Amino acid sequence: xxxxxxxxxxxxxxxxxxxxxxxxxxxxxxxxxxxxxxxxxxxxxxxxxxxxxxxxxxxxxxxxxxxxxxxxxxxxxxxxxxxxxxxxxxxxxxxxxxxxxxxxxxxxxxxxxxxxxxxxxxxxxxxxxxxxxxxxxxxxxxxxxxxxxxxxxxxxxxxxxxxxxxxxxxxxxxxxxxxxxxxxxxxxxxxxxxxxxxxxxxxxxxxxxxxxxxxxxxxxxxxxxxxxxxxxxxxxxxxxxxxxxxxxxxxxxxxxxxxxxxxxxxxxxxxxxxxxxxxxxxxxxxxxxxxxxxxxxxxxxxxxxxxxxxxxxxxxxxxxxxxxxxxxxxxxxxxxxxxxxxxxxxxxxxxxxxxxxxxxxxxxxxxxxxxxxxxxxxxxxxxxxxxxxxxxxxxxxxxxxxxxxxxxxxxxxxxxxxxxxxxxxxxxxxxxxxxxxxxxxxxxxxxxxxxxxxxxxxxxxxxxxxxxxxxxxxxxxxxxxxxxxxxxxxxxxxxxxxxxxxxxxxxxxxxxxxxxxxxxxxxxxxxxxxxxxxxxxxxxxxxxxxxxxxxx
Numbered sequence: 001x002x003x004x005x006x007x008x009x010x011x012x013x014x015x016x017x018x019x020x021x022x023x024x025x026x027x028x029x030x031x032x033x034x035x036x037x038x039x040x041x042x043x044x045x046x047x048x049x050x051x052x053x054x055x056x057x058x059x060x061x062x063x064x065x066x067x068x069x070x071x072x073x074x075x076x077x078x079x080x081x082x083x084x085x086x087x088x089x090x091x092x093x094x095x096x097x098x099x100x101x102x103x104x105x106x107x108x109x110x111x112x113x114x115x116x117x118x119x120x121x122x123x124x125x126x127x128x129x130x131x132x133x134x135x136x137x138x139x140x141x142x143x144x145x146x147x148x149x150x151x152x153x154x155x156x157x158x159x160x161x162x163x164x165x166x167x168x169x170x171x172x173x174x175x176x177x178x179x180x181x182x183x184x185x186x187x188x189x190x191x192x193x194x195x196x197x198x199x200x201x202x203x204x205x206x207x208x209x210x211x212x213x214x215x216x217x218x219x220x221x222x223x224x225x226x227x228x229x230x231x232x233x234x235x236x237x238x239x240x241x242x243x244x245x246x247x248x249x250x251x252x253x254x255x256x257x258x259x260x261x262x263x264x265x266x267x268x269x270x271x272x273x274x275x276x277x278x279x280x281x282x283x284x285x286x287x288x289x290x291x292x293x294x295x296x297x298x299x300x301x302x303x304x305x306x307x308x309x310x311x312x313x314x315x316x317x318x319x320x321x322x323x324x325x326x327x328x329x330x331x332x333x334x335x336x337x338x339x340x341x342x343x344x345x346x347x348x349x350x351x352x353x354x355x356x357x358x359x360x361x362x363x364x365x366x367x368x369x370x371x372x373x374x375x376x377x378x379x380x381x382x383x384x385x386x387x388x389x390x391x392x393x394x395x396x397x398x399x400x401x402x403x404x405x406x407x408x409x410x411x412x413x414x415x416x417x418x419x420x421x422x423x424x425x426x427x428x429x430x431x432x433x434x435x436x437x438x439x440x441x442x443x444x445x446x447x448x449x450x451x452x453x454x455x456x457x458x459x460x461x462x463x464x465x466x467x468x469x470x471x472x473x474x475x476x477x478x479x480x481x482x483x484x485x486x487x488x489x490x491x492x493x494x495x496x497x498x499x500x501x502x503x504x505x506x507x508x509x510x511x512x513x514x515x516x517x518x519x520x521x522x523x524x525x526x527x528x529x530x531x532x533x534x535x536x537x538x539x540x541x542x543x544x545x546x547x548x549x550x551x552x
Contacts, residue, residue: 070228072485075545078225079218079538084189086541087174087201087534089116090214091188094172094203098156098210098240106132106240109154113213113238120220122236129252132240136252136260139220139234146551149235149262149511150544151500152213152269153242156205156530163528164202172203178522179529195538200520200531207532208525212268212518213238215537219544231551235262242269245287245461246501253508263512264474265505266547270498270517271525272536273491274360278543280479281515282347282470283495284502285379286414288424288462292431293407294320295443295454300392300401310402314391316453317406320434324384329370331384333430336423341416343380346470347494351377354491360521379497382423383413412462413499420462431455466502466513467495474512477552482516485546486539516543 079086093112097105110133114124117137126133132155159169166183167173175183177198189195201211216236223229237260239249253260272279296313297306326332343351354376361369371378391406393399412423432438437451440458448454468475470492483490496515505511518540519525520533 069549070223070226070545072542072546074226075222075485075542078222079541081192082218082221083195083534083538084191084193086214086218086538087195088188089217090201090206090211090532090537091172093210093214094201094206095170097170098154098205099158100155100241100244101158103132106155109210110135110238110240113154116217117236120217120224122220122234127252127256129248129255131244131248134240134249134252135236135238136256137234137236138259139230139236141230141233144231144233144551146232146264147235147262148230148232148547148550149237149260149265149505149509150216150547151237151239151265151267151502151505152216153209153239154205154213155240155243156208156210157243157526159204160528166529166531167202169204169530172201172206174199174201175531176200178531179524195534197535198533199535200533202529202531204530206530207271207519207523208530209242209269211532211537212540215518215540215544216268218541219548222541222545223548228549230548232263232548234548235260242500246463246504247461249501250504250508253504257508261509261511262505263510264478264550265502265509265511265513266478267500267502267513267515268518268540268544269500270496270515271519271521271523272517273355273493274357274521275355275491276520276536277355277489277491278482278486278539279491279493279517280482281493281496281517282475283416283467283513284465284500284515285495285497286418286420286463286465286503287499288412288414288420289460290410290412290424290427291407291458291460292317292320292410293405293456294436295405295448295456296402297404298445298448300399300404303400303402306402311452312402313406314403317389317391317408320431320436320455321386321389321408323434324430331382333384333426334433335426336382336384339417339422340381341467343494344469344471347380350470350492350494351380354493363522375497376493379413380415380495382415382418384427385411385413387411413497414462414465415495416465416467418465420464424459424462428457428459431457463499463501464503465495465499466506468506468512468514470494472512473552474550475514478514478547478550481546481550482543485542516540516547518543 096108098109110126113135117124122137122139124137127136161168166175174186174188176186177183186196186199241247294313294317297310301310324333357375387409389408392401392403414420414423436453436455438455438457443454502513505513520536523532524530
């Protein structure tokens with residue numbers, strides 16, 4: 001439900017009164033106990049420093065089960081009235097460069113997030129674990145017996161400004177629609193003004209994943225405006241290396257597991273279902289990477305003088321890649337699907353109930369998918385993808401030569417119970433099975449003379465997948481709360497196609513994993529003209545508010 005316009009004087013008065021009451025509650029929450037190691041310490045109780053007889057004091061005296069819930073219609077009204085402020089906050093964050101090459105920009109992102117959390121009564125520290133700071137926050141709730149951790153990342157993919165058609169990556173621009181509509185530039189609305197329906201903000205990492213960070217801040221504000229408090233102790237983890245594989249997140253979580261231990265970890269990342277309906281996902285694929293270079297002559301050779309005589313490495317690499325997939329679109333590498341955790345009854349029902357995404361296939365010009373099952377069923381299995389192929393020259397620079405080498409990069413998406421190292425070993429064994437001698441470094445002249453089929457294979461790092469049973473108690477409680485806020489149209493997906501380091505939360509913190517994606521599916525994440533449909537962002541604030549009120 002997305003309503004336009006402003007409330008009358010009476011509505012504004014009620015909102016101001018609720019905001020003042022909530023502000024007092026949030027400030028007093030910030031005066032909680034010293035940092036401890038577990039939720040039990042936070043629930044142990046302490047002298048109530050709130051004004052006797054105040055609404056906040058009487059709520060604190062009750063158990064979490066008897067606490068005052070937020071009125072979700074009022075939350076929607078608050079979001080509606082504060083859309084311009086939320087948007088301007090997002091513009092401010094997206095204006096800060098967040099690519100790996102700009103370490104100063106990444107640190108400014110972390111400082112911005114720290115300041116924003118502290119203004120909302122969250123106790124924050126920056127953990128230095130070897131890369132950009134990991135921002136961690138704690139918001140203890142008196143009487144709460146459960147702890148919920150929210151995760152998002154503030155780093156973005158590299159940018160090629162020359163390929164952005166609708167603005168610069170770090171000069172966020174408000175436009176009237178998606179890239180295909182040749183959207184017009186819109187002015188940023190002033191305080192209290194409406195955001196035009198269908199408007200999108202363009203900028204790097206606006207959807208993946210800085211928009212969700214701003215939505216979490218707005219959810220805290222919405223609770224405060226209602227005079228309500230979370231039902232669980234809250235933890236926040238925002239990292240700056242997700243796009244690089246999160247190489248230092250495990251160390252940060254392991255060294256601070258005592259203060260970050262949680263019952264449920266909610267990852268706010270990834271796109272909603274293409275239907276645009278509120279979405280919950282119970283797993284995330286893992287990932288590993290590899291690069292293969294196949295060698296030909298010592299230098300590029302004239303294709304007339306040496307064609308049909310000197311082996312062409314581009315042709316050989318193409319044949320090697322073709323050997324990795326069968327005619328049905330399945331990966332043909334031996335053992336690729338061994339050990340995959342089967343889906344349970346709840347997961348199979350969820351797949352059967354998913355709305356069709358045939359319109360998505362049409363939009364993306366995919367007339368015949370590689371596999372007969374739905375896209376959502378396909379992502380519950382491991383995959384092998386060719387990211388790119390490089391050899392010789394093309395286009396206006398093409399020349400009639402036999403290249404000296406050809407290189408392809410691969411990503412291996414993993415599902416529950418598939419170890420990344422095992423999958424990389426299978427990949428390497430397949431290259432060898434095609435007759436290649438494999439080296440890990442640039443081969444010597446002697447090696448190139450000795451081995452007619454020679455390949456350099458570089459195996460990258462990665463991490464495993466994660467999947468939570470959809471009928472697990474934390475998952476059921478979260479879904480029940482979101483349905484109260486959003487109605488019955490919630491889309492349930494067993495596993496998201498993308499990869500996030502979600503496996504760390506159950507492994508290191510004992511937390512069940514669930515993802516709440518709140519951004520549009522056609523957001524161009526990782527690509528030029530990344531954009532965020534603002535109506536989805538605002539609706540996501542309602543879902544996140546409900547998530548903060550989850551307990552079981």
